Amino acid sequence: MLKIKDLHASVEGKGILKGINLEVGAGEVHAIMGPNGSGKSTLASVIAGNETYEVTAGDIFLDGESIEDFSPEERAHNGVFLSFQYPVEIPGVSVTNFMKTAINESRKAKGIEDMPAKDMLKLIREKSELLEIDRKFLSRSLNEGFSGGEKKRNEIFQMAMLEPKLAILDETDSGLDIDALRIVANGVNKLKSKDNAVVVITHYQRLLEYIVPDFVHVLYNGKIVKSGTKELAMELEEKGYDWIKQEAAV
Amino acid sequence: MAYTEQELKKELETKEYEYGFYTDIESDTFPIGLSEEIVIAISKKKNEPKWMTDWRVEAYRVWEKMKEPEWANVRYQKPDFQAISYYSAPKKADPNKKLEDVDPELLEMYKKLGISIDEQKKLQNVAVDIVVDSVSVATTFKKTLAEKGIIFMPISEAIQEYPELVRKYMGTVVPTTDNFYAALNSAVFTDGSFCYIPKGVRCPMELSTYFRINQAGTGQFERTLVVADEGSYVSYLEGCTAPSRDENQLHAAVVELIAMDDAEIKYSTVQNWFPGNKEGKGGVYNFVTKRAICEKNAKVSWTQVETGSAVTWKYPSCILKGDNSIGEFYSIAVTNNYQQADTGTKMIHLGKNTRSTIISKGISAGKSQNSYRGLVQVSSRADNARNFSQCDSLLMGNECGAHTFPYIEAKNKSAMIEHEATTSKIGEDQIFYCNQRGIDTEKAIALIVNGFSKEVLNKLPMEFAVEAQKLLEISLEGSVG
Ligand SMILES: Nc1ncnc2c1ncn2[C@@H]1O[C@H](COP(=O)(O)OP(=O)(O)OP(=O)(O)O)[C@@H](O)[C@H]1O
Numbered sequence A: 001m002l003k004i005k006d007l008h009a010s011v012e013g014k015g016i017l018k019g020i021n022l023e024v025g026a027g028e029v030h031a032i033m034g035p036n037g038s039g040k041s042t043l044a045s046v047i048a049g050n051e052t053y054e055v056t057a058g059d060i061f062l063d064g065e066s067i068e069d070f071s072p073e074e075r076a077h078n079g080v081f082l083s084f085q086y087p088v089e090i091p092g093v094s095v096t097n098f099m100k101t102a103i104n105e106s107r108k109a110k111g112i113e114d115m116p117a118k119d120m121l122k123l124i125r126e127k128s129e130l131l132e133i134d135r136k137f138l139s140r141s142l143n144e145g146f147s148g149g150e151k152k153r154n155e156i157f158q159m160a161m162l163e164p165k166l167a168i169l170d171e172t173d174s175g176l177d178i179d180a181l182r183i184v185a186n187g188v189n190k191l192k193s194k195d196n197a198v199v200v201i202t203h204y205q206r207l208l209e210y211i212v213p214d215f216v217h218v219l220y221n222g223k224i225v226k227s228g229t230k231e232l233a234m235e236l237e238e239k240g241y242d243w244i245k246q247e248a249a250v
Numbered sequence B: 001m002a003y004t005e006q007e008l009k010k011e012l013e014t015k016e017y018e019y020g021f022y023t024d025i026e027s028d029t030f031p032i033g034l035s036e037e038i039v040i041a042i043s044k045k046k047n048e049p050k051w052m053t054d055w056r057v058e059a060y061r062v063w064e065k066m067k068e069p070e071w072a073n074v075r076y077q078k079p080d081f082q083a084i085s086y087y088s089a090p091k092k093a094d095p096n097k098k099l100e101d102v103d104p105e106l107l108e109m110y111k112k113l114g115i116s117i118d119e120q121k122k123l124q125n126v127a128v129d130i131v132v133d134s135v136s137v138a139t140t141f142k143k144t145l146a147e148k149g150i151i152f153m154p155i156s157e158a159i160q161e162y163p164e165l166v167r168k169y170m171g172t173v174v175p176t177t178d179n180f181y182a183a184l185n186s187a188v189f190t191d192g193s194f195c196y197i198p199k200g201v202r203c204p205m206e207l208s209t210y211f212r213i214n215q216a217g218t219g220q221f222e223r224t225l226v227v228a229d230e231g232s233y234v235s236y237l238e239g240c241t242a243p244s245r246d247e248n249q250l251h252a253a254v255v256e257l258i259a260m261d262d263a264e265i266k267y268s269t270v271q272n273w274f275p276g277n278k279e280g281k282g283g284v285y286n287f288v289t290k291r292a293i294c295e296k297n298a299k300v301s302w303t304q305v306e307t308g309s310a311v312t313w314k315y316p317s318c319i320l321k322g323d324n325s326i327g328e329f330y331s332i333a334v335t336n337n338y339q340q341a342d343t344g345t346k347m348i349h350l351g352k353n354t355r356s357t358i359i360s361k362g363i364s365a366g367k368s369q370n371s372y373r374g375l376v377q378v379s380s381r382a383d384n385a386r387n388f389s390q391c392d393s394l395l396m397g398n399e400c401g402a403h404t405f406p407y408i409e410a411k412n413k414s415a416m417i418e419h420e421a422t423t424s425k426i427g428e429d430q431i432f433y434c435n436q437r438g439i440d441t442e443k444a445i446a447l448i449v450n451g452f453s454k455e456v457l458n459k460l461p462m463e464f465a466v467e468a469q470k471l472l473e474i475s476l477e478g479s480v481g
């Protein structure tokens, strides 16, 4: 489904991604771990098409097609979803209105008419129940004054609403309390199918106990320096990153 | 294939002013120029009584001695007042005709304006008075209103039919000597609307006037007078458009509102005069004087969405004369390309326990300049006066400007005046966040701007709010990149 080939990206002339290779198949869950500043969020942003970062070499393919020339919204229309590490506030725009716009814009891009209000309401009800979100919450301005955990839960609510093909969750677990983590992870698991894929970026083994990865990758200094199965995550939790850094230095 | 930023920008730039068509209707236009003779001729053309003619002439004499104001934060080529025609009427229009008799081309024009009268009648419960160039063309719903004793008609008709009412109130809120444009308007106003709500009557529908400048080289000087008698209520809407033209068209209106004891007037404006092209050529000069007087326990709310005009100079104000009276001003002013707006309000607290609220949202894009100018004045007699002002500016790009000029004059120690101001920019991270959810940049900006303006949009009547939202979107098209 997703194939990344020798991806290099930089910002203001400074190289951040230095040759990423990654393949994610339909139905799979991949975890990306790695020390602070190694480039995890940058990779997520580049996949989503953020133009702040310049792709200097390599390419990204979605279902075999290069998405190099796709705008961020076109990538979204093609099923790419990013749960932001730092969700952005949009004052005066309610969660509901934002979602309505997002869904209808994607439909418009596909030549489908707006979702009837009745269906929209049903969808909102269903998904907010899935993530145990109070309906009152949905009339509030997007992310404005939300607590850290509320923001993250709201990201997954949006994911549930948009039903993406490829979901990238950037540190969705940080900021969530223990109960919320379970609820959010359950939500993600319920949305999983053989046709979609999930990439979770995390620092903690805990999330991976709920969302069990098929593969774990370690990103360090702009490169994937080690890949393995879920046992690798356990090893990292135990030993930290020093041994990886040493290995990479060799 | 994806659009490149460049392609996107280019496509957006070619989007044109939506109302930029010109309807070819035969019209009866005066030669250009202004003199006492012209003023008298206008009055004669309209069959006015002598007192009206004298009033105009007096105003003209005052105007002659006045200077165009220069204190506003706007720069423009001063209009040549001798190069304008002061009267232009669509020839086939006759206010006494039934709708069926109206020139089909005119009706077609209304359709293009999106104000098909039939539709309005059926759907919106709105009574519309339409002023094209200088003359009222059709007034709907007259009968329904008449049953309640409500008078809603072109001011030229009201001068004929209710001279004593008009004479009693006209110029009492905005005297002829008030300012340069008000004096000019008093001398040459050709039409506008008059509205009277009798004691204790709640007007059952929104009253609406639609203004349009059609003819080239004409000025539009309409005059609106709304009188809400004791304990009455009325909501009044005003919308404006003009075709795209290279030269600058002049619009100098006067609006006077009188809210007697316990009365309430809501006055909403959506102003979409031609803003000029993207190089700053053409566009309407919008120099408007709007003022309300509130008697005891009365309330006046001004709500305006200003997206058009090359230059806007406008300060809808409230004189809070009566005790416990309330004045409100809710404004969204959008400027793009080379537009300049200097707008705001004056809240004059004279009575005790008077309250005023000012919410101003300025949105600047392109190379435009957007200024808020507001005065809160509390007289020595006005015990316990309260004011809350909030002025928020949203900037798009680095070439535009937002300015805030709040003036506060409090002569009573018990006054409580609060002023808050913020300036923000639409962040790239906000845009990317929207993009990532499948919302393109244009739509994202509209969404963010609508969110920013929400407190004011919420004050508009339903049908108008939708239109205003669309208008915000249209006005900011091409401001991306
Ligand atoms: N817009 C930017 N401008 C300048 N530097 C940037 C920018 N974005 C990222 N960087 C730098 O690139 C490097 C990688 O950042 P990134 O956010 O991808 O790290 P991360 O792996 O997600 O870290 P964390 O675990 O702390 O979230 C960091 O050194 C960061 O400072």
Ligand SMILES: [Mg+2]
Binding pocket: A040, A041, A042, A085, A170, A171
């Ligand atoms: Mg990160």
